Amino acid sequence: MKRSDLIAKRLRELFLNGHWIANTNYKDQLENISWEQAIHQIGDLNTIAALTYHINYYLSGILNVFNGGLLEIKDQYSFDLPPIHSEADWKKLLEEFLTNSAAFADEVAQMPDEKFDQVFVNEKYGTYLRNIEAVIEHSYYHFGQIVLIKKLILAATK
Template identity: 60%
Template sequence: MRTKQIANRFREVILNGRWIANTNYKDQLSKISWEQANKKVSDLNTIGLLTFHINYYIEGVLNVLKGGDLEIRDKYSFDAPSITSEKDWQALQQRLYNNSKSFADLIEQMSDVQLDEVFVDEKYGTYQRNIDAMIEHAYYHLGQITLINKMISNE
């Protein structure tokens, strides 16, 4: 079934994979303190902000997979609350992991036929297109997080 394969691809980038990038969000973020998550490098986004950003989209699409509306808007995707403690940082990570697990589980429960159905509105394409975009988007920002982390570690 395609849905199982796609769900596993999503799990790889966030939770447990090493095949594409030799790392994943859980691996990278576990090595970063809340102070490092807030560390600004030049005009780049912080690791904390990128973590919020990717979770924002996962939560938004997850809501649709659960039968809700698409309520997220690009203009709010970087409106992160401040990370002021290790507790805040751990909570954000846990939210990302919990949402990602639910997201992958719901993909896996979908039928292959549903993958080809319209996602919310025709202008967004199919479920498959949107799920693939989530995976690609996650890898894009994982690369940024990995590089920013190296820059911070080399200071």
């Protein structure tokens, strides 16, 4: 199996349909959350909506580069979640996240293997592989937070 196929499979497992690492994935965990749960604040933890926006922010920004655009994202804006006031607002964010997740995996699947070893935008950012692996690792980190926050919210509303 090509490296691109293996990495794309990991991305799909994490975001869309896998059960290999955590016996669940982002899509499974987020699709049955109401907008009230998504914005429910537990102490000083980030909300599920904020974490979803945060990961989507990076997916979107890196996808822009994959599609020939500039790297325009900045860490300081990665939690600038627009207000969510309704189920429609939450579903819009979720749909954008799932669309970007699938597009990201599809772009990686189409990459020639030599692309992974090329410089990503600027040498200070390392290679394409390093950045894609960072997306996976960073996303698992926040995925664990989402799962725990969801459990806390469900326990609090019983």
